[in-house]
Amino acid sequence: MNKSLHLFEGFGVEIEYMLVGSRSLDVNPMADRIIHRQGHRKNDVDRGDFRWSNELVLHVVEIKGARPFQSLSGLADGFQEQIAALQRLASDEGNEWRLLPTGMHPWMDPHLETRLWPHDQKEIYDCFDRIFSCQGHGWSNLQSTHLNLPFQGDGEFRRLHSAIRLVLPVIVALSASSPFEQGRFSGNLSQRMHHYARNCRKIPSISGLVVPDVFRSEEEYREKVFDRIEADLAPLDPDGILEPEWTNARGAIARFSRQSIEIRVMDAQENPQSDIAILDFVIGLLRALTGGEFSSIETQESVATDRLAALFTDCVHRGLDAEISDRNLLLALGLNGEDGRTMTVGHAVELLRHRLGFMDNQTASTIGRILQHGPLARRILDASGPDPVSRQALHRIYSDIAECLVTGRFYQQGEV
Secondary structure (H helix, E strand, O other): OOOOOOOOOOEEEEEEEEEEEOOOOOEOOOHHHHHHOOOOOOOEEEEOOEEEEEOOEOOEEEEEEOOOEOOOOOHHHHHHHHHHHHHHHHHHOOOOEEEEOOOOOOOOOHHHHOOEOOOOOHHHHHHHHHHHOOOOHHHHOOOEEEEEEEOOHHHHHHHHHHHHHHHHHHHHHHHOOEOEEOOEEOOOOEHHHHHHOOOOOOOHHHOOOOOOOOOOOHHHHHHHHHHHHHHHHOOOOOOOOOOHHHHOOOOEEEEOOOOEEEEEEEEOOOOHHHHHHHHHHHHHHHHHHHOOOOOOHHHHHOOOHHHHHHHHHHHHHHHHHOEEOOHHHHHHOOOOOOOOOOEEHHHHHHHHHHHHOOOOHHHHHHHHHHHHHOOHHHHHHHHHOOOOOOHHHHHHHHHHHHHHHHHOOOOOOOOO
16 A cells, blocks of 8 residues: 555455365365466566465465555456456366355365465464464455555544444445355354454454454554554564564554555455445445544544444344444444434445445445345355255355356346
8 A cells, every 4th residue: 555645545455266176166275376377486466457466375366456546436347357367367277267256165174175375475374373273264264355545644544443443344244245164054144254253362462352442543553452462472473473563353454554454354245346336335434434424533432342343243143134222333323313222234324325425326236236135145045045055055056156256247046
């Protein structure tokens, strides 16, 4: 992220996809083969305005901007073109593999199938593995969409961070796409975030409650987050391989080295249009909050972290059906006086999208369809029927979702 950008002057977008066998859909650990085939034995390769890069494990490839985008307009088409380029590469290699979206692989066994990235920065991945044991779902089986937003100085940081913490539960509710774990319904719509919240329980200061506390300056953040993580890591990482800024695993992470905040709670969707539509809605909501259109920053910061964390957990479990009962949060979102003292997150999104009035037709249509049919996880469950689900049925559903990624189609049972 360019350190000279002010609020909403640039957007960093990253989407992770699984590499799977074209017929079996089993994870296929070959990200290094794809990236290195481009002529570089590096961790990433630039492709115009985009970049393909590695992640912790070999069956995941990330598509992201090579630099911050000035606008989200047309961005879904850009991501779709990168997916088409990867599809052509797969075709050139005999169609041995393909990309699979969603937040988790539905039947991967991470204890048997995990292979960590073995090239550059291997010492960092090995250190994570030694401390936390990365052969588990929360480390090796999770694919997300990240949004990076810039700020300048403490004033902009405070406004942006205070607004983001309120929106994290809404992002999870809209984007949940990971209901299955090792072939069974997990009980959560975003099982990815269920695991993410528990990844670093060995050192609780790394994740906190996932929803971060209020911080009003870089100095306060460094003192209460980075210094604590560094102290807690020291006995397990005496060589200081893991830097606190990059080990911090809250749902929104301050990157002061880049003057940006990275939002990490969004499950990857079935196609880039859905990812970008959710991000467009989130950015519009954050613009309104940071601009004081719904409430003052003091009102926003009055929402208790533990209450937000409880709502976040409910959104992980129930998605848009989770209920907002905290009066301070309703006030902060400008929803006080609407329909009594509680409302579902879905209803809140419906009210907010009409009030914002910023969305283009494609974003409005996509958000409307998610509100009508549910997040992707709900649509997957509608297609799968009651638990237990056969491998054959899951294979059929996820084959269809893989096609949605290639064609840009919205996934819904019965649509072709």
